[in-house]
Amino acid sequence: xxxxxxxxxxxxxxxxxxxxxxxxxxxxxxxxxxxxxxxxxxxxxxxxxxxxxxxxxxxxxxxxxxxxxxxxxxxxxxxxxxxxxxxxxxxxxxxxxxxxxxxxxxxxxxxxxxxxxxxxxxxxxxxxxxxxxxxxxxxxxxxxxxxxxxxxxxxxxxxxxxxxxxxxxxxxxxxxxxxxxxxxxxxxxxxxxxxxxxxxxxxxxxxxxxxxxxxxxxxxxxxxxxxxxxxxxxxxxxxxxxxxxxxxxxxxxxxxxxxxxxxxxxxxxxxxxxxxxxxxxxxxxxxxxxxxxxxxxxxxxxxxxxxxxxxxxxxxxxxxxxxxxxxxxxxxxxxxxxxxxxxxxxxxxxxxxxxxxxxxxxxxxxxxxxxxxxxxxxxxxxxxxxxxxxxxxxxxxxxxxxxxxxxxxxxxxxxxxxxxxxxxxxxxxxxxxxxxxxxxxxxxxxxxxxxxxxxxxxxxxxxxxxxxxxxxxxxxxxxxxxxxxxxxxxxxxxxxxxxxxxxxxxxxxxxxxxxxxxxxxxxxxxxxxxxxxxxxxxxxxxx
Amino acid sequence: xxxxxxxxxxxxxxxxxxxxxxxxxxxxxxxxxxxxxxxxxxxxxxxxxxxxxxxxxxxxxxxxxxxxxxxxxxxxxxxxxxxxxxxxxxxxxxxxxxxxxxxxxxxxxxxxxxxxxxxxxxxxxxxxxxxxxxxxxxxxxxxxxxxxxxxxxxxxxxxxxxxxxxxxxxxxxxxxxxxxxxxxxxxxxxxxxxxxxxxxxxxxxxxxxxxxxxxxxxxxxxxxxxxxxxxxxxxxxxxxxxxxxxxxxxxxxxxxxxxxxxxxxxxxxxxxxxxxxxxxxxxxxxxxxxxxxxxxxxxxxxxxxxxxxxxxxxxxxxxxxxxxxxxxxxxxxxxxxxxxxxxxxxxxxxxxxxxxxxxxx
Numbered sequence: 001x002x003x004x005x006x007x008x009x010x011x012x013x014x015x016x017x018x019x020x021x022x023x024x025x026x027x028x029x030x031x032x033x034x035x036x037x038x039x040x041x042x043x044x045x046x047x048x049x050x051x052x053x054x055x056x057x058x059x060x061x062x063x064x065x066x067x068x069x070x071x072x073x074x075x076x077x078x079x080x081x082x083x084x085x086x087x088x089x090x091x092x093x094x095x096x097x098x099x100x101x102x103x104x105x106x107x108x109x110x111x112x113x114x115x116x117x118x119x120x121x122x123x124x125x126x127x128x129x130x131x132x133x134x135x136x137x138x139x140x141x142x143x144x145x146x147x148x149x150x151x152x153x154x155x156x157x158x159x160x161x162x163x164x165x166x167x168x169x170x171x172x173x174x175x176x177x178x179x180x181x182x183x184x185x186x187x188x189x190x191x192x193x194x195x196x197x198x199x200x201x202x203x204x205x206x207x208x209x210x211x212x213x214x215x216x217x218x219x220x221x222x223x224x225x226x227x228x229x230x231x232x233x234x235x236x237x238x239x240x241x242x243x244x245x246x247x248x249x250x251x252x253x254x255x256x257x258x259x260x261x262x263x264x265x266x267x268x269x270x271x272x273x274x275x276x277x278x279x280x281x282x283x284x285x286x287x288x289x290x291x292x293x294x295x296x297x298x299x300x301x302x303x304x305x306x307x308x309x310x311x312x313x314x315x316x317x318x319x320x321x322x323x324x325x326x327x328x329x330x331x332x333x334x335x336x337x338x339x340x341x342x343x344x345x346x347x348x349x350x351x352x353x354x355x356x357x358x359x360x361x362x363x364x365x366x367x368x369x370x371x372x373x374x375x376x377x378x379x380x381x382x383x384x385x386x387x388x389x390x391x392x393x394x395x396x397x398x399x400x401x402x403x404x405x406x407x408x409x410x411x412x413x414x415x416x417x418x419x420x421x422x423x424x425x426x427x428x429x430x431x432x433x434x435x436x437x438x439x440x441x442x443x444x445x446x447x448x449x450x451x452x453x454x455x456x457x458x459x460x461x462x463x464x465x466x467x468x469x470x471x472x473x474x475x476x477x478x479x480x481x482x483x484x485x486x487x488x489x490x491x492x493x494x495x496x497x498x499x500x501x502x503x504x505x506x507x508x509x510x511x512x513x514x515x516x517x518x519x520x521x522x523x524x525x526x527x528x529x530x531x532x533x534x535x536x537x538x539x540x541x542x543x
Numbered sequence: 544x545x546x547x548x549x550x551x552x553x554x555x556x557x558x559x560x561x562x563x564x565x566x567x568x569x570x571x572x573x574x575x576x577x578x579x580x581x582x583x584x585x586x587x588x589x590x591x592x593x594x595x596x597x598x599x600x601x602x603x604x605x606x607x608x609x610x611x612x613x614x615x616x617x618x619x620x621x622x623x624x625x626x627x628x629x630x631x632x633x634x635x636x637x638x639x640x641x642x643x644x645x646x647x648x649x650x651x652x653x654x655x656x657x658x659x660x661x662x663x664x665x666x667x668x669x670x671x672x673x674x675x676x677x678x679x680x681x682x683x684x685x686x687x688x689x690x691x692x693x694x695x696x697x698x699x700x701x702x703x704x705x706x707x708x709x710x711x712x713x714x715x716x717x718x719x720x721x722x723x724x725x726x727x728x729x730x731x732x733x734x735x736x737x738x739x740x741x742x743x744x745x746x747x748x749x750x751x752x753x754x755x756x757x758x759x760x761x762x763x764x765x766x767x768x769x770x771x772x773x774x775x776x777x778x779x780x781x782x783x784x785x786x787x788x789x790x791x792x793x794x795x796x797x798x799x800x801x802x803x804x805x806x807x808x809x810x811x812x813x814x815x816x817x818x819x820x821x822x823x824x825x826x827x828x829x830x831x832x833x834x835x836x837x838x839x840x841x842x843x844x845x846x847x848x849x850x851x852x853x854x855x856x857x858x859x860x861x862x863x864x865x866x867x868x869x870x871x872x873x874x875x876x877x878x879x880x881x882x883x884x885x886x887x888x889x890x891x892x893x894x895x896x897x898x899x900x901x902x903x904x
Binding site for chain 2: 325327346347348350351356357359364365366367368369370371375378379380381382383386390391392434438
C-alpha cells in the first residue's frame with residue numbers, strides 16, 4: 001500500500017501556507033485509546049478529506065482541532081506556533097470554525113441573529129448594532145445562495161442546505177481560516193449536495209483550509225485535494241486522490257487486520273455448535289418502510305441463525321430494530337413471526353411475542369441507573385416475580401438475579417448493587433439477562449460491544465452463541481466489521497434506509513472470501529454508489 | 544467498606560436528614576413555647592397537616608415517575624365543593640363521599656389523558672387544569688352558598704375520636720399506608736420507579752409507560768379528591784379559593800423528603816415527614832409569637848436549608864463511597880465509559896425545587 005502514499009509535507013501542488021499542523025496527537029480515555037500518534041497538515045486553499053470507519057478516531061481528531069477535547073500527547077501548531085486549547089472559543093479566535101453534523105443553530109432565531117449568536121456586534125456597551133450585523137451578513141450571503149429575504153427568516157424554516165450555509169456564514173463572518181465540516185452532506189438531497197460542493201470550492205478559492213469528514217467515497221473525487229485515512233485510532237495514510245479509486249480507499253480504511261486472538265476460541269466454539277437450529281423461518285419483513293430512515297426493507301431471520309446488519313451511522317439500522325421491537329410503527333410493509341402476520345404496537349407486545357432488544361446506548365436507553373441489578377433484570381417481566389400476581393416477591397426476584405449473575409458471569413458484589421456502579425461490560429451482561437428473563441425467541445443486539453472491554457466482548461459473543469444454539473434467532477447490529485463478520489452467519493448491508501446487499505459471514509458456507517475481502521465488500525456497499533457523480537466543473541477547478 | 548456503605552445508604556438515601564431536621568424543629572419549639580408539646584396542640588397540628596400529607600403522598604407518585612401535578616390544590620377545593628353540594632341537596636353520606644372522590648379522579652383522568660395519550664407536557668396540562676378547577680370552584684360558589692350541612696356522620700369522618708385520635712388522622716394514616724404499599728410492593732409501583740429513572744429504557748424493556756403515566760395522574764387526582772372530602776368534613780363550608788397553593792406545599796413537602804424532581808427516587812413516608820416538617824414549622828412560629836409577616840420568609844429559608852442539608856449529606860457520603868481516594872489521576876471527564884455519576888439527576892433538581900417551594904409555601 002505504501003507506493004501511493006504521499007507525504008503531505010512534500011506535496012506542493014498550488015496549496016497555500018500551512019495553517020494547522022498536528023503532530024503525533026494522542027488521546028486516551030480510561031480503558032480506550034481514542035487516538036494514537038495522528039499527524040495532519042491543513043493548508044490554506046486546500047480541501048482535506050478525512051476518512052475512516054465508525055470509531056476510527058475522526059470525531060476525536062475533530063474535537064482536538066476544535067478545542068472541545070484536549071490531547072494527552074503530541075502537539076498542535078497554528079501558524080507555526082504551539083497552541084493548547086482549553087476551550088472551543090480559543091480555537092475560534094484563531095480562525096478555526098467547526099460545522100458539526102448535528103445542527104448547532106438556534107431554530108427560532110433569524111439567519112442574521114444566528115450568524116452573530118453569542119458574538120453580536122455592539123454599538124457602545126449595551127446596544128446591538130443590527131445594521132452592521134445585517135450588512136456583514138448581506139455581504140457574504142449572496143455568493144452562497146441566500147436571498148436578502150432569507151436573512152430575516154427563522155433558521156428552522158430553512159432547508160437543510162441553507163442551514164449549512166448559515167453555519168458557513170457564521171464561520172466566515174468571523175474570518176475563519178480553517179473550516180472543519182463533519183459529514184456535511186448527510187441529510188441533503190443530491191442536488192443540494194452539489195450546491196454544497198460548490199460552496200466548499202468557493203471557500204477554498206477564498207483561501208480557507210477545509211477539513212472534510214465524510215463517509216461517501218464517491219464524493220471525494222474531484223473535490224478533495226488531499227485524503228487522510230484513519231483506522232483503529234491511528235493515522236494510516238495521507239494520499240493524493242489522483243492515484244486512488246474508491247476501492248483502494250476502502251482497502252486503506254478496512255486494512256488487513258487479523259482476528260484478535262482472544263476471540264478465536266469463542267468463535268471456534270461457535271463453529272462446532274453451528275447448524276443446531278431447526279432452519280425454520282422465525283421473522284420475516286416484507287417491504288417495511290418508515291420514511292425516511294427505513295425504506296422498503298425485506299428480510300428473513302431463521303431460527304438458530306445470527307443475522308448481522310452492517311452499515312454506516314445513520315443508515316437506518318437502529319430504526320429498523322425499533323420497528324421490529326414495536327417501538328416505532330412502520331408506514332407500510334408487513335411483519336411475520338413464524339409465518340403469521342403480526343402488528344407490533346409496542347415493545348410490550350413484542351416482548352409477549354418473544355422479541356427483546358439490547359439497545360445501543362446503554363446509559364440513555366437500557367440501564368435503569370440508580371436501580372439494583374435485580375430490579376434491572378426483572379423489569380422485563382414483573383408478573384413472574386410476584387405472589388398471586390399482585391405483590392412483588394423480593395426473594396424470588398433476587399434469587400433469579402443471582403442465578404443470572406452466576407450464569408452470565410456478571411461481576412457484581414450482589415444482586416442489590418446499583419447497575420451504574422458496574423463496568424460497561426457487566427452492565428451489558430445484566431441487560432442481556434433482562435432480555436433473557438423475558439424468554440425471547442428473537443434477540444436484537446444493537447452495538448452490543450460498544451464501550452465494553454476486550455474480555456467482556458468475548459463473553460458477550462458467547463452469550464449470543466449460546467442463545468442461538470438453544471434455538472433462538474439473533475439480529476446483531478454492529479459498526480465493527482471484524483466483529484460482525486466473525487459473529488454473523490449472514491450479513492445484510494444497509495445504506496440510506498435500504499438493504500443494498502448480503503454477504504455470508506467469514507467461515508460460513510458459501511463464503512470463500514477472507515475476512516478482509518468480505519469487509520471491503522461490505523464497506524464498498526455501505527459507503528459507495530450513492531448515485532452521485534461529482535460535477536465536472538468542479539474537477540476543472542482542481543486541475 | 545461494607546459497613547461504611549450500609550451506613551452511607553441509611554444516611555444518604557433514607558430521608559434521615561429531614562427526619563432529624565423535624566426532630567430538631569420539634570425540640571426547639573418544645574423549649575421555646577410551653578404550649579407546643581400539649582396534646583391539644585399536637586392534635587391540631589396533625590389535623591391541619593393531613594391535607595398536605597395526603598397531597599404530598601399523591602405527589603410522591605407523580606414525582607417518582609418523572610412528572611408533575613400542579614392541579615391537586617384546585618382538585619381538592621373542587622372535590623370539597625362537590626361533596627358539600629351533594630350532601631346539601633339531600634344526597635346520602637356515601638353519595639357525597641363518592642362524588643368528591645370521583646371529582647378528583649376525573650380531574651386526574653383528564654390530566655392523564657392529555658399527558659399520556661396525547662403526549663402534552665405535564666406542567667402545561669396540570670397548570671391548565673389548576674386554572675380550570677379553580678375557576679369552576681369560583682363559578683360554583685358564586686351560584687350556591689356552600690355553607691355546610693348538619694350531618695353528624697359527615698362531621699365524624701374527620702372529628703370522631705377513635706382511641707383518642709381523630710378519625711381524619713386514621714383515614715389519612717390508612718391511605719398513606721396503602722399508597723406506600725402500592726409504591727414499594729407492587730409491580731405498578733416498580734413501574735413508576737423504572738419510568739422515572741429512565742423512561743426510554745423502561746419503554747424498550749417492555750414496560751407500558753403510557754398506561755403507567757395515566758395511572759399516576761389518576762392516583763394523584765383520586766388522592767386529591769379524598770383530601771377534598773376530608774377538607775369539606777373538617778371545615779363544613781367551602782369558599783372560593785379553597786385549596787389554592789396546596790399543590791406547592793405538597794411539592795415542597797415531597798422535595799423536603801428527598802423525592803427527586805426528575806424521578807426515580809423517593810417513598811411516601813419521606814414526603815409525609817416533609818409535610819410534617821412544614822406543618823410543625825408553621826404551627827411553631829405562630830406559638831412563639833413570630834410576626835406572621837415573616838412566616839413565608841422563614842419557611843422558604845428553612846426549605847432551602849433542609850434540602851441543602853439533605854443533598855449535602857448525600858453528596859458527601861456518596862462521594863466517599865464511589866471514589867476511593869487511591870484514584871488520584873486527574874484526567875479529563877470520562878466520556879462514553881462506564882457511568883459513575885449516580886446522583887447527577889438529583890443535583891439538577893435542587894434549584895428548581897427550592898425555587899418553587901420557597902415561592903409558595
